[in-house]
Amino acid sequence: MKKFIAMAAIFLLYSLGNSAFATPLYQNGNPNGALDGVDIVTDTVSNSFTLGSNATATGVSFYSWNSPTSDLIPDTAISTIDWTIRSVSPDTGDIVGQGSNASVTATLTAPGGNEAGYLIYSNDFSIGSLALLGNTTYWLQLTNAVTLTGIALWDVNNGPSSASSLQLGSLADNIEGPGTSGSEYFKILPDSPSAPVPEPSTLLLLGAGLGGLAFLRKKARKQ
Numbered sequence: 001m002k003k004f005i006a007m008a009a010i011f012l013l014y015s016l017g018n019s020a021f022a023t024p025l026y027q028n029g030n031p032n033g034a035l036d037g038v039d040i041v042t043d044t045v046s047n048s049f050t051l052g053s054n055a056t057a058t059g060v061s062f063y064s065w066n067s068p069t070s071d072l073i074p075d076t077a078i079s080t081i082d083w084t085i086r087s088v089s090p091d092t093g094d095i096v097g098q099g100s101n102a103s104v105t106a107t108l109t110a111p112g113g114n115e116a117g118y119l120i121y122s123n124d125f126s127i128g129s130l131a132l133l134g135n136t137t138y139w140l141q142l143t144n145a146v147t148l149t150g151i152a153l154w155d156v157n158n159g160p161s162s163a164s165s166l167q168l169g170s171l172a173d174n175i176e177g178p179g180t181s182g183s184e185y186f187k188i189l190p191d192s193p194s195a196p197v198p199e200p201s202t203l204l205l206l207g208a209g210l211g212g213l214a215f216l217r218k219k220a221r222k223q
Contacts, residue, residue, distance in 0.1 A: 028161040029158070031120075031185045032155055032158075037153025038165060039152075039154075040143055045166075048161045049161055049186075050135065051134050055191070056129055057188050057190065059189035060140065061187040062122075062142070062186040066118060066153075076119060076148055080104060081104055081144060082143050085132075087139075089139065090139040091164070093139060099125075104123050105125070139164070157183065158183060159183045
């Protein structure tokens with residue numbers, strides 16, 4: 001009986017340890033994967049974001065469309081990318097953080113590809129430890145994405161951010177100002193995991209486990 005109770009307690013701790021964590025510092029809507037994508041291999045694409053309070057950001061997560069795989073090129077994921085975070089303006093604002101050839105951790109989310117034939121990846125990269133101010137407009141820029149096929153598109157989801165792109169070619173003809181195109185999906189990640197927020201399924205497991213422990217304790221007293 002004591003062994004059973006101990007096992008039940010371990011199960012409860014495991015359930016709590018696998019709770020979902022709180023949301024990131026900023027998230028621009030939800031990934032789409034089927035609407036559109038913009039080039040981040042040759043173009044520079046920017047999206048705005050504002051935090052509710054001062055915070056330290058350490059990473060970025062975004063979705064990309066990568067060209068279909070083939071026998072000759074089995075992996076089309078982004079390997080590195082250049083990033084910049086500016087304040088106030090997407091192309092001329094003060095640089096508050098920047099990185100070249102940042103290593104990207106890519107996870108394939110749509111193995112069969114979308115309707116356009118592209119593979120969809122979730123991508124994460126580190127930005128160090130960047131102190132950002134609350135109630136200040138920042139712009140996340142992505143460019144020079146490196147893949148084996150040379151094709152990577154930032155997933156357009158038309159979220160609440162403003163978007164801007166600086167395309168390769170004549171600057172006079174290829175600047176799209178903020179708000180002139182749909183924004184892209186991304187998340188600004190915090191410096192450390194927030195306090196666990198149990199999922200509904202975890203709460204049900206916890207309740208069942210506590211009820212079972214109470215029953216066993218009461219039964220053990222009667223014996």
